[in-house]
Amino acid sequence: MRRTRSITTIILLALLLGLVLLASLTLGRYAVPWDELYGFVVSGGAQQIGETTGNVLLHMRLPRVIAAVLVGASLAAAGCAFQGIFKNPMVSPDLLGASAGAGFGAALGILLSLGGVGVEICAFVAGLVAVGISYFLSAAIGRSLSGVLVLVLSGMVIGNLFQAFTSAVKFVADPNSQLPEITFWLMGGLSAVRESDLIWLVLAAVIGGAGLFALRWKMNVMANGDEEAMALGIEVKRVRLAVVAFATLLTSASVAVAGMVGWVGLIVPHLARFLVGADQRLLLPTSMLLGATFLLAVDDVCRSIYTTEIPLSILTSIIGAPLFIYLIARTRRTH
Amino acid sequence: MKDADMGTVQLSASQADTGAQADTGTVHLSASYLHSQEMRQKPEQKRTDEPSPCLPARPCLPEKRTVEPSPCPRGDASTCVLRVQNLACGYSKTVAPILKDINLSITCGETLCLLGPNGAGKTTLFKTMLGLIKPLAGQMSINGEDTSNWHRRRFAQHIAYIPQEHMPAFPFTVKEVVLQGRTPHIGALGSIGRTDNEVAMAALASLGIEHLASRDYTMLSGGERQMVLIARALAQQPAFLVMDEPTASLDFGNQARVLKRVRNLADSKIGVIMTTHDPNQALLLGGKVACMGRDGSLVVGESAATVTSDLLNKLYDVKVAFAQAQTTDGQQLQICAPFI
Numbered sequence: 001m002r003r004t005r006s007i008t009t010i011i012l013l014a015l016l017l018g019l020v021l022l023a024s025l026t027l028g029r030y031a032v033p034w035d036e037l038y039g040f041v042v043s044g045g046a047q048q049i050g051e052t053t054g055n056v057l058l059h060m061r062l063p064r065v066i067a068a069v070l071v072g073a074s075l076a077a078a079g080c081a082f083q084g085i086f087k088n089p090m091v092s093p094d095l096l097g098a099s100a101g102a103g104f105g106a107a108l109g110i111l112l113s114l115g116g117v118g119v120e121i122c123a124f125v126a127g128l129v130a131v132g133i134s135y136f137l138s139a140a141i142g143r144s145l146s147g148v149l150v151l152v153l154s155g156m157v158i159g160n161l162f163q164a165f166t167s168a169v170k171f172v173a174d175p176n177s178q179l180p181e182i183t184f185w186l187m188g189g190l191s192a193v194r195e196s197d198l199i200w201l202v203l204a205a206v207i208g209g210a211g212l213f214a215l216r217w218k219m220n221v222m223a224n225g226d227e228e229a230m231a232l233g234i235e236v237k238r239v240r241l242a243v244v245a246f247a248t249l250l251t252s253a254s255v256a257v258a259g260m261v262g263w264v265g266l267i268v269p270h271l272a273r274f275l276v277g278a279d280q281r282l283l284l285p286t287s288m289l290l291g292a293t294f295l296l297a298v299d300d301v302c303r304s305i306y307t308t309e310i311p312l313s314i315l316t317s318i319i320g321a322p323l324f325i326y327l328i329a330r331t332r333r334t335h
Numbered sequence: 336m337k338d339a340d341m342g343t344v345q346l347s348a349s350q351a352d353t354g355a356q357a358d359t360g361t362v363h364l365s366a367s368y369l370h371s372q373e374m375r376q377k378p379e380q381k382r383t384d385e386p387s388p389c390l391p392a393r394p395c396l397p398e399k400r401t402v403e404p405s406p407c408p409r410g411d412a413s414t415c416v417l418r419v420q421n422l423a424c425g426y427s428k429t430v431a432p433i434l435k436d437i438n439l440s441i442t443c444g445e446t447l448c449l450l451g452p453n454g455a456g457k458t459t460l461f462k463t464m465l466g467l468i469k470p471l472a473g474q475m476s477i478n479g480e481d482t483s484n485w486h487r488r489r490f491a492q493h494i495a496y497i498p499q500e501h502m503p504a505f506p507f508t509v510k511e512v513v514l515q516g517r518t519p520h521i522g523a524l525g526s527i528g529r530t531d532n533e534v535a536m537a538a539l540a541s542l543g544i545e546h547l548a549s550r551d552y553t554m555l556s557g558g559e560r561q562m563v564l565i566a567r568a569l570a571q572q573p574a575f576l577v578m579d580e581p582t583a584s585l586d587f588g589n590q591a592r593v594l595k596r597v598r599n600l601a602d603s604k605i606g607v608i609m610t611t612h613d614p615n616q617a618l619l620l621g622g623k624v625a626c627m628g629r630d631g632s633l634v635v636g637e638s639a640a641t642v643t644s645d646l647l648n649k650l651y652d653v654k655v656a657f658a659q660a661q662t663t664d665g666q667q668l669q670i671c672a673p674f675i
Binding site: 002083084087088089217218220221223224225227228230231232233234235236273277278279281 | 486490495505521
């Protein structure tokens with residue numbers, strides 16, 4: 001009964017995402033009317049509309065919209081998975097230092113003038129490296145201690161360390177050109193997304209998303225804590241490593257393309273849990289759909305309310321903070 | 336209110352026995368455990384379509400879905416024995432073991448109460464039996480098969496764990512919690528299927544709490560949560576069950592109701608190992624006791640003969656008085672109480 005209702009919710013959310021996606025294509029500095037978009041979609045080509053409109057739609061707006069969808073879904077899925085295996089609803093996907101690492105990588109790339117793709121690769125690799133260090137550090141020091149606690153602590157340490165590295169890079173960066181670029185990059189945004197980025201983003205999202213989806217049931221059991229999960233037949237360490245790896249792939253790829261986008265990975269799983277409950281079998285797809293819709297809508301606002309673009313993380317925070325407070329207040333009341 | 340309901344649906348030993356003696360291969364749902372009428376009407380069809388769920392009444396049936404066959408012989412649950420020999424347990428190889436030279440055995444259908452003061456190593460012992468900690472020396476076997484190379488899933492198919500009352504971080508429904516018991520029976524990347532749903536609902540029904548299925552687990556009372564955890568363990572269809580102080584933090588009535596469940600579980604051919612701080616519970620349940628002293632001593636035996644004032648005095652360092660009581664239906668009860 002509840003399951004049927006949840007599945008209906010998921011279908012409605014998918015429809016909503018489709019609607020927001022179409023609307024996003026029309027919005028922006030160069031407005032595309034609905035009827036032209038309709039003609040374009042129905043004919044499946046650029047023939048019926050002007051060359052400029054076609055260019056704007058295909059080569060500027062569509063890549064950006066797709067990137068927003070993938071980044072939103074990826075961050076939400078990673079947050080959902082992390083909250084599940086760390087048994088804590090206050091956890092976000094940068095818990096183990098993925099964002100801090102990626103931020104440092106990007107800053108370093110900008111400092112070394114590596115150019116767009118170089119910066120992205122730097123950010124992606126540094127994100128993976130930061131989480132890798134956190135994980136193996138915890139494995140090395142925490143043999144007898146509770147695995148989760150040591151992992152979270154090493155994640156905090158490594159995250160802070162990489163933030164310090166980022167500050168050091170900012171300190172030595174050229175204050176006229178590099179420093180502003182680093183600062184803007186760290187605030188997050190999708191304006192620099194290129195068509196060539198998409199293939200990597202799609203690849204990361206598909207591998208990470210499919211990996212987490214395959215582990216959806218095990219993540220449910222992991223929410224009981226290590227000992228109970230083991231007694232229920234879960235190889236706890238192996239599953240945790242796999243979830244951390246897939247979630248980090250998603251987070252690092254997202255941060256590499258979109259910069260630091262806060263709050264999505266924290267509040268979207270909450271919102272989704274509110275709609276369909278805690279079962280990851282439903283929670284994961286719901287989170288991904290909600291995350292995609294949320295980031296797409298926020299990005300639309302970022303690029304259309306003002307003549308220059310507003311960085312993404314400013315808006316996600318302004319929307320996210322009160323929404324989060326509201327959700328916490330609601331949970332308290334029902335408990 | 337809900338707690339009172341739980342007491343009403345009972346399963347009797349005779350019902351459980353009928354289940355155990357029934358034809359082996361089919362999904363035969365003994366009345367004691369699985370109430371689902373629908374499943375009972377078409378056992379033949381089930382047999383061809385779906386993997387036969389391993390029933391609690393005969394826990395050692397091999398399952399088609401499991402990777403390797405269950406080590407216990409088909410349909411002969413009464414001989415399924417868990418045995419530990421010269422076992423030494425502890426958390427580290429570099430320090431002296433917490434327990435050593437432990438020799439115990441428990442057969443399906445028996446209860447074994449672990450008694451002993453705080454710090455005697457009860458938890459360490461049952462964690463080793465669950466395979467959560469590797470034994471430092473000695474060995475453990477289930478039905479003659481050494482478990483030292485068993486992986487987690489294999490352990491979970493044979494021995495289930497009911498922790499002390501716990502609260503998950505997320506608002507799972509009762510049914511979702513019970514379905515977690517199916518985890519060792521599903522494939523590596525798989526998820527819950529129709530049979531798993533049926534087994535989970537049957538486990539809830541056997542405890543008379545199917546009305547809780549869609550409730551939020553985190554909102555239940557302590558007694559209800561304990562019942563849900565028992566249902567989850569039943570859905571796991573184990574041969575043995577480890578309960579960590581199942582009556583801790585329960586009120587007087589719920590303690591008795593949980594103990595009654597424990598006896599019912601044993602009647603349905605599950606071997607129950609439980610830790611307790613109350614020697615009266617061991618006396619009430621009958622079956623075996625293992626009394627662990629803080630000095631590493633271990634006394635194992637039948638509860639009525641083993642739990643004496645001398646032994647309790649030695650274990651807990653208090654003076655104990657014993658008394659006889661008669662229940663309204665004529666049963667003789669042994670009761671003990673410390674005095675100061």
